[in-house]
Amino acid sequence: MADSKLLGPALVALILVVVGSALYARSCVFNAGNYSDPRRPRYADAFAPARNATAPVEFKLTTLNYQFAYEEKRRAVIDLLRADPRFSGSDAYALQEMDSGSVRAIAEELHLNYVYYPARIHPTTNREFGNAVLTPWPIKDDWKLLLPHLRPTNEQRIAVAAKLAVGPRSVRVYSVHLATIQSTRHRIDQASVVLSDSFAHCPSYVLVAGDFNTLLDRKPVAKPFQAAGFLWITEDGKPTTRGFLKGGYDQIFAFGFTPLASATVGSDVEVSDHFPISGRFRFADDEATCPKPPAEAAS
Helix, strand or coil, rough: CCHHHHHHHHHHHHHHHHHHHHHHHHHHHHHHCCCCCCCCEEEEEEECCCCCCCCEEEEEEEECCHHHHCCCHHHHHHHHHHHHHCCCCEEEEEEEEECCCHHHHHHHHHEEEEEEEEEEEEECCEEEEEEEEEEECCCCEEEEEEECCCCCCCCCCCEEEEEEEEEEEEEEEEEEEEECCCHHHHHHHHHHHHHHHHHHCCCCCCEEEEEECCCCCHHHHHHHHHCCCCCECCCCCCCCECCCCCCCCCCCCCCCCECCCCCCCEEEEECCCCEEEEEEECCCCCCCCCCCCCHHHHH
């Protein structure tokens, strides 16, 4: 019979080996699902009718993390974005956790132009998982930003940028999805990639919106944006998710705009585990300027 004194440590060692091997294998599978090419896969199409070239006075943005783009919720999402006056008629929609089929279906039915980049194949659904920008305005350029610091499961997160021709003005919209299981420092690093990109593409009006996963670190993540001259539209901290860990996960930052009201949070809407959020803005100046890196803004 085996020595009982050795059985305990041997069993623990065996369990550690098995668990470690499983986690390693899981991380390899997750990593294999990442799309690390910043140029593809890319999906885009145009369903919006031609727009008047006259510059509008106001601009409306809606952001929504549509949880895993579940097909059974698609009709409710379309109806929400079409008929709810808080979110319908937006000049841009920043959507997260999307797949290509859902983005196209929403854009086609609402007569919007769109661009979509998946970050990866998600193991929960075995479908694409990424961010999109939808708009009735022409999309003149678009790109994907790979965010640093993979999750412990090696999952890639991204931001998607779209340059819109809003009459004679250029408006850049970023649809952002930061990681959940990360330190505040890592989340700031991810947000800083988006912020740095805004310095490189100007002059332009800029809106950064999406799921920042900022349950406990809203202010540290927002601080670099504020230092660069962005207005924090969701600063009041209203909960943007339902459930036990509800909090202010989703954010909107604006540059070159004057907000007409605080952000509207659809806390009564049940199409996702996140609530839709909208912001209404007035173009602040006749000509856009450039966000300033925080060190320059402080000088």
